Amino acid sequence: MAMEWAMSALLNHPDKLEKLREETRFNVKHKGVIQESDLLSLTYLRCVINETLRLYPSGNYEIPKNTTLFANAWAVHRESELWEDAEVFKPEIFEGFLGDRDGYRFFLFGVGRRACPGAGFGMRTVVLAVGALVQCFEWEKVDKGDIDMTHAFSVEMAKAEPLVALPKPWPDMVPILSQL
Structure with a gap:
């Protein structure tokens, strides 16, 4: 899902x-x-993925009344007191950001001893996949308007x-893609 949100x-x-x-x-x-x-030289790619996951975190839970809540990443990642233009897709806000969390302001995979043990693997997978999609294909929207960014509650x-969307291989990538 993260790749779909990013694209x-x-x-x-x-x-x-x-x-x-x-x-x-x-x-x-x-x-x-x-x-x-x-990946070390593709810093903007990492910014794009961080920004995507800030705005569209993978987990979205409806919290029943009287539940003890540890953190709501979606709400924190969109808090206007913590983020300038909190609702706007701006990967540049992560330029210079080297970690996978920023205290309690940015936490994709939880924090502390309950943090996801597969965070590194998951992040590398999404970064490589989105990087390859952008590197290998020219992308075109099917409709002329903006893509609907509404999320389903689940x-x-x-x-x-x-x-x-319609992918078309970049001409310089056709020989490489035909060998895969």
């Missing part, structure tokens, strides 16, 4: 998509699809309307 946000913000495309074009020097060894925060 939806990028398609709604073509300037951010182009900035990410340029970063991958400039920093992936080998003749192939983005690899884990490329255990996992899925999009209410699935992303529908």
Whole structure:
């Protein structure tokens, strides 16, 4: 779901998509699809994923009355006292951010001893997948308007309307993709 949210946000913000495309074009020097060894030089890609997960965290739970609540990432990540333009997709707010959390202001996978043990693996998977989608394909929206970013209320925060977009391989990636 994180990949769908990221691609939806990028398609709604073509300037951010182009900035990410340029970063991958400039920093992936080998003749192939983005690899884990490329991630250190793809800082804007990490910003895009952090911003996506800030606005659209993977867990979204309806909390029954009288429940002890430890944290509501969705509410904290959209708190206007903690984030400038809290509702706006702005990956640049994470430039210079090297960790996976910012105290109790940004926490994707929980904190403390109850934090998700698969956080590193999950983050690398999403970063590599979105990076490859941007590196390998030119993306076009099917409809001319913005992509609907409404979420469905469920255990996992899925999009209410699935992303529908048209990928077209970048010409310089066709030989690489045909070998995969």
